[in-house]
Amino acid sequence: MLRYTLMRLGIFAGCLVVVWGAVYSGIFPRGFGDSNFLWVLLLSLVLSAPISWVVLRKERDRASEQIVRRVDRAKADLEANRSQEDLADDTARSQGQTTS
Structure with a gap:
């Protein structure tokens, strides 16, 4: 169970790095005002869930x-x-x- 959890966190961390890079390079839109960090987290979560579902x-x-x-x-x-x-x-x- 710990292995699955760590693998899931790894996929989320990878998505977080990719989304952060895409937002700051202008591929994805930025969040409003100070909500940019929350936007990146939410988008990373949404992307990592189906990836984890298939890969794991x-x-x-x-x-x-x-x-x-x-x-x-x-x-x-x-x-x-x-x-x-x-x-x-x-x-x-x-x-x-x-x-x-």
């Missing part, structure tokens, strides 16, 4: 599989704990009923 498809699938495995393992652990609690509760109730 395999890495995203790997990260998704890792998350699914973790969730399945957590669910199995939770179910095992529930079973142990139910068994302990049933044992306590049956011992309580036999002694009275």
Whole structure:
């Protein structure tokens, strides 16, 4: 998951450099007043999202599989704990009923 995040940040940083260069060379229009930095960030985000979607498809699938495995393992652990609690509760109730 960390690898995917770093790769995504790398693509964004690359887009940021390209957009910054394009804005300051006049290829893309500048923002109004002091909003130029925000304009460059927004445009970089808009460009990096579809690039990441296409380029990082395999890495995203790997990260998704890792998350699914973790969730399945957590669910199995939770179910095992529930079973142990139910068994302990049933044992306590049956011992309580036999002694009275």
